[in-house]
Amino acid sequence: MSDFENIFDASYERVLGKEINAQSFFDAFYVNFVSKSDAIAHTFANTDMAKQKRLLEKSFYKLLTFYATNNATDYLEKIAIQHNYQHLNILPEWYDIWLEALIETVAQYDDTFSDDVELAWRLVLASGITYMKFKYNHVAS
Numbered sequence: 702m703s704d705f706e707n708i709f710d711a712s713y714e715r716v717l718g719k720e721i722n723a724q725s726f727f728d729a730f731y732v733n734f735v736s737k738s739d740a741i742a743h744t745f746a747n748t749d750m751a752k753q754k755r756l757l758e759k760s761f762y763k764l765l766t767f768y769a770t771n772n773a774t775d776y777l778e779k780i781a782i783q784h785n786y787q788h789l790n791i792l793p794e795w796y797d798i799w800l801e802a803l804i805e806t807v808a809q810y811d812d813t814f815s816d817d818v819e820l821a822w823r824l825v826l827a828s829g830i831t832y833m834k835f836k837y838n839h840v841a842s
């Protein structure tokens with residue numbers, strides 16, 4: 702395991718173990734994310750957010766697997782197709798906003814947040830996000 706993977710894992714454990722004003726890490730992430738853009742908030746207008754948080758938490762591990770193996774799982778492929786222009790139509794640039802909202806939330810929830818922690822999150826998520834963006838308009842695999 703690389704140093705960055707270890708740094709990420711330790712940080713992930715800290716943020717999941719913390720609540721701020723009864724809000725979990727994923728609660729706060731969605732608050733931060735939808736506050737960044739009306740268009741993004743609009744896409745979640747009819748979404749059951751409690752369910753959405755559980756699904757994101759689960760799919761998060763699939764993004765991480767991508768970092769570790771350089772291979773998308775069938776599950777990640779399914780999510781990417783669901784997000785593409787033919788379905789949810791999640792624009793590639795929204796993933797950058799997603800990542801910035803996530804880093805902001807890590808800064809709030811990780812008491813030992815640092816440059817190394819931030820870089821670890823960015824590195825570990827980069828391949829998965831690149832994959833999701835790429836699949837936006839590359840529909841055949």
Ligand code: HEM
Nearest residue numbers: 741744745747748756757760780789791795796799830833
């Ligand atoms: C790498 C980043 C992302 C991951 C891992 C992810 C993961 C997921 C998962 C697992 C679901 C549920 C699929 C299901 O119903 O089975 C979902 C739904 C959804 N995602 Fe994402 N997502 C990501 C980025 C985004 C971004 C950037 C947006 C932008 C607004 C977005 C908007 C949505 C919407 C609108 C839904 C449908 C919600 C509903 O059912 O009402 N996602 N996502």
